Amino acid sequence: MTPVPLVSGLWYNKCVDLLTVSVAARESAGEPYTLVELSGEADVTNTEELRRLLDSEVAAQPRMLIIDLSGLRFMDSSALHALLRVNRSLDRQGGVLALVSPQAAVAKILRLTTADRLIPVFDSVADAAAG
Amino acid sequence: MPYTYTTDLAAVRAIVQRYAREAGLPDNRTIDLVLAVSEVAANTVRHAKSPGSLKIWFDADEIICQIQDEGIIHDPLVGRRRPPVDAMGGHGLWIVHQVCDEVEMSSDEAGTTIRLHMKLPGRA
Numbered sequence: 001m002t003p004v005p006l007v008s009g010l011w012y013n014k015c016v017d018l019l020t021v022s023v024a025a026r027e028s029a030g031e032p033y034t035l036v037e038l039s040g041e042a043d044v045t046n047t048e049e050l051r052r053l054l055d056s057e058v059a060a061q062p063r064m065l066i067i068d069l070s071g072l073r074f075m076d077s078s079a080l081h082a083l084l085r086v087n088r089s090l091d092r093q094g095g096v097l098a099l100v101s102p103q104a105a106v107a108k109i110l111r112l113t114t115a116d117r118l119i120p121v122f123d124s125v126a127d128a129a130a131g
Numbered sequence: 132m133p134y135t136y137t138t139d140l141a142a143v144r145a146i147v148q149r150y151a152r153e154a155g156l157p158d159n160r161t162i163d164l165v166l167a168v169s170e171v172a173a174n175t176v177r178h179a180k181s182p183g184s185l186k187i188w189f190d191a192d193e194i195i196c197q198i199q200d201e202g203i204i205h206d207p208l209v210g211r212r213r214p215p216v217d218a219m220g221g222h223g224l225w226i227v228h229q230v231c232d233e234v235e236m237s238s239d240e241a242g243t244t245i246r247l248h249m250k251l252p253g254r255a
Binding site for chain 1: 138140141144158159162163165166169170173176177216217222223226229230
């Protein structure tokens, strides 16, 4: 029996203590992209799990990986490093990382470390997908 | 009574947020203080082999968060220099120095004590 494909093609929801990560395969103007939604709080106590989840998405070699931060209340420097690592890996394999709508606390650490100059930050997923 | 934490950093952040609000620290500075305390406490989780403790107090002029653990910091200038943006570590204490009005750090064989100070807006 042929397995029925899921509507989004690929998705999962994994709760890592306070952090929820969901992943979906999407399309914008015929271009596929991976959408990762982070919600809750990301810190050193769940970074390893976050890194593992992101690594497996990077390994799928997406042209574009969009991380929606709108549901994320907090991010510390170890979670930031996980994002910087994704950015570096994607860059090497010719992909692009984009971040979407960080809340105030998350925007602060991105600005302070100038990570927001290294990784483009957009107001909406649609803007990010349009590049 | 100090609050003792092991890996429950979200609880640490919630406590800091509550006291900062009570002290009248503005929202944007509360974000800074919560981030700073969380970064220091994250070092406890990373490096210390035992729990850390947090004390918070404030007066009319400032709010102070004191974090103590049994970890040892060998470099007294740690966090004073800006790490490259894509460095894969070392941002934590640098961030703490950037966002706090004053950082006191003392470390010996017994452990490390870090006091973070934030000035409160003047009350007329």
